[in-house]
Amino acid sequence: MRITVRYFGQIAEITNKEKEVLEFSGHTISELMESLYSKYTLLKTKDFQVAQNQELVALKTELTGQEIALLPPFAGG
C-alpha cells in the first residue's frame, strides 16, 4: 500500500522532512509506527498522536488511509 506520511512541529525536526511517500505492507497503524521507529529512532522519545485521513486514531486501528500524520502536542492560540 502507498501511504503519504506527514510530520509536524518537533516531529518534523526529528524526521528532517515534512512528508514522505512510503510503500508499506503492514495492516495496522501500530505496524507502521514500528517501521517509522526503526527508521527514526528519536521518534520513540517524543509525544505525539496519529491521524489517519485527518481523524485521530488509536494504534490498533486498521491502516486504511492514504494519509497518515504524526501530530505533536497542539499549541493553538
Place this chain on the structure above:
Amino acid sequence: MRITVRYFGQIAEITNKEKEVLEFSGHTISELMESLYSKYTLLKTKDFQVAQNQELVALKTELTGQEIALLPPFAGG
C-alpha cells in the same frame, strides 16, 4: 433636616424634575416616601429602589443622609 432628593429615569418623568431640596422632619426613609407619594401620586405605581448617600437602603432605614435618590430599574449595558 435638609435633604436633597434626586430622581432618575421614569421617576424623573413623574416628578418632572431631577432634583429638589426638601425640609423634612421625619425619621425614616419610609416616612420620606410617604411624603413623596402624597406629593407625586403616580410614584406609587412605579418600581424603584432608594439610595441614601449612594448606598441602597431598606424603607425602615433611619434617615441620616444628605442625599436620597429614587432609582428605577437599572438598565446598564
Place this chain on the structure above:
Amino acid sequence: MKDKKPKSVFKEGAISSEFIGNSIYKHQTKTSIGAHNIFLGQVRADVIDNKTVSAIEYTAYEEMSNAKFHEIREAAFEKFELTCMHIYHSLGKVNVGEICLFVFVSSPRRKVVFEALEFIVEAIKADVPIFGKEIFEDSTHQWKQNN
C-alpha cells in the same frame, strides 16, 4: 503593570470600533498578557408592539455609578489574577447597532479572563444605577430594564 486606579467610565455617546481597536493596540506592549476577553453591549433594534427601537438614551446617577464601578473593579482584581481591566459605558444617545458598553480584561492565562469578564458584566448590569430610555422610530419611548 496593574492599573488599579479609578478612571472615568462614562463616555458621551456611542463607543466607536476605532476606540476599541486602539485600546487593544495599547495592550501590545504588555508582554506578560496571554489572553484578552472583551464584552461589547450593542443597542438592539427590538420590535415591541410593532414599534422598532431606534436608539437608547442613557442617563446615570453618576456619583453612585462611579463608586459602584470602583467596587466592581476592586472585587474583580481581588478575585481574579488580572493584568488589567477597563470599563467604558455610554451616556446620552446611542443608536441601534452602536456600542454602549465595553469591558476589557487581560491576564497571563485564559481561564481567568472568562470568569472575570462574566463576573464584571453581570455586576454592572445588576448594581450600577444606569437608566435607559428606548426611543422608538415614532419618537415615543419606553424604559429599558435589565433581567
Place this chain on the structure above:
Amino acid sequence: MKDKKPKSVFKEGAISSEFIGNSIYKHQTKTSIGAHNIFLGQVRADVIDNKTVSAIEYTAYEEMSNAKFHEIREAAFEKFELTCMHIYHSLGKVNVGEICLFVFVSSPRRKVVFEALEFIVEAIKADVPIFGKEIFEDSTHQWKQNN
C-alpha cells in the same frame, strides 16, 4: 443573518488591532445583536531558564485544522443561539505582544456569548492541530504545548 459557511481561518502573521476594530465595525449593521464577546490570544514574553520568548512561529496541519474549525463552528451554532461567529488564527511568525488568535461571537443576548466563547476557545486549544515554536531572543527554540 447566520453566516455558517466555512471560511478561511488562517492568516499569515499577526492579527492586527485594526483588523479586529474593523471586524467589530462590520457588525454594527446587524441590529439584532445585543452582545458581542471576543477572545484574543496574545504571545507572551515568557522567561524559561533565563531565556525570554521573542516570538512564536505557528505551523498547522491545515486540511485537518480547517475540518476541525468547521466542526467546532457547527457544534457551537448547534449548542448556542448565535447570530454570528468568526475565528482567525495566525500562521508563521507572531512576535510577543502580537495577537495570534481572534474569536468573535455575537448574539441577541449576553448569557449565550459567554458560554459559546469559552466552548469555542477550549475546543480550538484541545482539538486543532496547530503547532507553536517558541523562539527565544538568542534564536534557540522550544515547542509550545497547550494545557
